[in-house]
Amino acid sequence: MFPGFLIEIIIVLVIVGLALWVIQQIPMDPTIARILRVVIIVFVAIWLLYALVGMLPEGGGFFGPRLR
Numbered sequence: 001m002f003p004g005f006l007i008e009i010i011i012v013l014v015i016v017g018l019a020l021w022v023i024q025q026i027p028m029d030p031t032i033a034r035i036l037r038v039v040i041i042v043f044v045a046i047w048l049l050y051a052l053v054g055m056l057p058e059g060g061g062f063f064g065p066r067l068r
Contacts, residue, residue: 009051016044 023036 009048016040
């Protein structure tokens with residue numbers, strides 16, 4: 001299951017990279033574009049940290065925390 005997990009992370013990071021590139025190509029106010037980029041990067045960083053911690057035995061899981 002580990003290689004599938006890596007492939008999923010790579011696919012998500014490629015999609016996020018494309019989204020950031022599209023945001024840069026759309027003509028809009030630079031302040032709004034910067035806010036969108038920061039929000040996307042922070043969201044992906046939190047998701048990636050949670051996904052990596054979720055791999056540990058006591059972690060919350062990949063898609064969400066487990067209720068005990």
